[in-house]
Amino acid sequence: MSKKVYVITGGSSGIGLAVIKKLINDPSNQIISFSRSKEKIERALMDLEETPDNLEFYEGNVCNEDDCLRFSEFVKKNHNYINGLVNAAGVLTSGGIENISYAQWKFNLDVNLNGPYLFTQNLIPMLKAAKGASIVNVSSIASMRPGRSVAYSVSKAGLDMLTEYLAGEFAPYKIRVNSVNPGFVRTNIHIDNQIVNSKEEYETMALEVARRNPLGRAGEADEVADLIMFLLNEKSSWITGSIFKIDGGTLIENDFLPVKKKS
Numbered sequence: 001m002s003k004k005v006y007v008i009t010g011g012s013s014g015i016g017l018a019v020i021k022k023l024i025n026d027p028s029n030q031i032i033s034f035s036r037s038k039e040k041i042e043r044a045l046m047d048l049e050e051t052p053d054n055l056e057f058y059e060g061n062v063c064n065e066d067d068c069l070r071f072s073e074f075v076k077k078n079h080n081y082i083n084g085l086v087n088a089a090g091v092l093t094s095g096g097i098e099n100i101s102y103a104q105w106k107f108n109l110d111v112n113l114n115g116p117y118l119f120t121q122n123l124i125p126m127l128k129a130a131k132g133a134s135i136v137n138v139s140s141i142a143s144m145r146p147g148r149s150v151a152y153s154v155s156k157a158g159l160d161m162l163t164e165y166l167a168g169e170f171a172p173y174k175i176r177v178n179s180v181n182p183g184f185v186r187t188n189i190h191i192d193n194q195i196v197n198s199k200e201e202y203e204t205m206a207l208e209v210a211r212r213n214p215l216g217r218a219g220e221a222d223e224v225a226d227l228i229m230f231l232l233n234e235k236s237s238w239i240t241g242s243i244f245k246i247d248g249g250t251l252i253e254n255d256f257l258p259v260k261k262k263s
């Protein structure tokens with residue numbers, strides 16, 4: 001198998017796109033992105049400046065059974081095996097049980113938890129065929145400490161357990177499953193999901209995040225992609241079932257940290 005095949009859900013934006021930017025540099029990699037909207041794919045293509053020969057954008061919804069089945073048939077026909085799968089597609093709705101509707105709750109659980117389950121399930125034969133595949137789920141530190149969204153936190157907590165469960169279930173096939181759990185990372189997620197309504201509001205939120213962060217800044221998608229690349233690579237061949245925080249120290253805030261003044 002000289003060619004390596006990588007599937008990235010949510011590859012049209014943010015962390016998924018940052019992973020793609022690293023993978024496309026090696027012409028022996030074949031990358032397939034899976035996401036819903038044409039607009040975001042076009043935005044990603046503008047960002048990439050040109051479409052590399054080794055990248056395809058496939059349109060589909062991770063929580064739609066027909067889309068996932070159609071996609072698995074497409075991969076089987078064209079590639080037959082998958083060396084790396086990154087489940088990065090995700091949505092975010094802000095609020096607690098008094099603020100968000102049952103439909104919004106279900107939407108978050110569907111995309112962030114049922115999506116990775118369904119999408120991965122459809123690709124099992126191709127993951128097995130690679131004889132040493134790596135799956136990386138993109139979760140969040142919101143899975144470990146309640147954030148500002150009950151639905152998002154619960155969906156990501158479920159995803160962490162899915163990571164651990166699948167790591168055990170897939171170990172006999174030498175398929176590794178790990179999770180990367182970022183803190184606040186500068187991507188389109190907050191604007192595209194209407195958490196904030198303008199670029200100005202976004203910058204205010206990012207400044208507040210940076211003020212409270214022990215390392216004094218928000219994260220970049222490129223930094224999260226570096227960790228994902230390590231987990232996709234054979235250099236991490238003895239790592240499975242692990243949950244990696246990448247948050248500039250957000251979750252280790254304690255009394256020993258110097259108090260930061262509001263500017």
Ligand SMILES: NC(=O)c1ccc[n+]([C@@H]2O[C@H](COP(=O)([O-])OP(=O)(O)OC[C@H]3O[C@@H](n4cnc5c(N)ncnc54)[C@H](OP(=O)(O)O)[C@@H]3O)[C@@H](O)[C@H]2O)c1
Pocket residue numbers: 009010011012013014015016034035036037038040041060061062063087088089090091111115138139140141181182183184185186187188189190192
């Ligand atoms: N940015 C952060 O601060 C942060 C922090 C912690 C964790 N994360 C996690 O990191 C992952 C990536 O987030 P990001 O910040 O890169 O977000 P982003 O820039 O908004 O990108 C999200 C990607 O997911 C795709 N997507 C959303 N729903 C989908 C669905 N149902 N089916 C297929 N694709 C879908 C989007 O495209 P379409 O909408 O066109 O489908 C887009 O390509 C998410 O799982 C998120 O929860 C992000």
